[in-house]
Amino acid sequence: MAGTNSERDMIAEGPAIILVEPQLGENIGMVARAMANFGLAELRLVNPRDGWPSEKARAAAAKADHVIDGTKVFGTLEEALADLNFVYATTARQRDGFKPVRSPVTAAETLRQHFRAGAKTGILFGREKSGLTNEDVALADEIVTFPVNPAFASLNIAQAVLLMSYEWMKSGMSDVTATPFQEVDQAPSTKEELIGFFEHIEEALDARNYFHPPHKKAKMVDNLRAVLSRRAFTSPEIKVMRGVVSSLDRFRRRNGDPAADVSGQIVTGEEQDAGCDGK
Structure with a gap:
């Protein structure tokens, strides 16, 4: 736990989110918002097209300022991954190679296991238009892909981050059917x-x-x-x-x-x- 927001505990832990050559500041801001929704806080940018910092990103982050303020920028993907022990690469299309391919649920559980063991982990997301190259994917340990409509498989980068962030939070819940609040307790009528x-x-x-x-x-x-x-x-x-x-x-x-x-x-x-x- 780190800090408070409106007197509630702020969750800020877990894998780093790495965006490779992101283009629009608005997309970066929406990624930050999705991360904050589900307890992730470490955002890394590789060579963002419009530079950094970005007021458009801050505005789109909808007060996820702790993510925006802590964002780190790197010139190359190798530099962004240098201190990490285990990394997933997200992709919607089949790749040639020998990387294990996991579902979001399995990937989140694996990341949680590494996290509990003290390892530093990350999730790699590609460019808005073209995704990750094969060279990018080669730097990851495993691939995670989403069960999407095969005729419409393209995900907005913030949507992809949201899905993985959600699965990450679920992997740490003792009861995945639990809800953060319950209906108002009312006495039954006589x-x-x-x-x-x-x-x-x-x-x-x-x-x-x-x-x-x-x-x-x-x-x-x-x-x-x-x-x-x-x-x-x-x-x-x-x-x-x-x-x-x-x-x-x-x-x-x-x-x-x-x-x-x-x-x-x-x-x-x-x-x-x-x-x-x-x-």
Whole structure:
């Protein structure tokens, strides 16, 4: 852990992200933002086209200033990799050679193992237009590739960094299904509260002559209570609720006879049984 941000612990550890000859400052900034999202902080640039520092990069980083401020620039890829022990090269296309090819999940787990052993690691990303050359890849230990649509395999550099950064964070989680926050804890309603709600809405509907004809009222109340006491709706239940909403809405717009809709018709129990919402 390093420093705090808005009184929360700031994670800043893990493999270095190395961008080879990046072009746009905006792309570098979005890479920094993706890194910060998932706890990476060490960004290395190899011969950035527009130089460094870059105000466009800082703006695009969306306050990931600790990444931007710590960015190191190198003249060659060999210099950028010199102090690292293990490096992955990212690529979307098949390469000739003898490098092991790993999935992002396997690569992240391998990087985590090296990290825990005290080794310095890195992930290599290529140029926006052409990616990594074979000579670049030759300097890495293994290749990592993403399971993308083969007909549309090109990834924006920030997207590629985001994917690997996400897998890196997951590799350090004891439970990958865990979430950073939970739903608000709310006390379940009592039966007294639920019955009070039933009586409240039934009284409001009764005042609007929803329970028509009268001999259907008991069955309609049973149906209504069954719907309102369940967590999931079926199609017939939706029709019941549509009848309720239609009754209240027509009463409000008509502002006259509570038993009449805007066309002067009555919404009856027979119509509800037939699945009609009064239209």
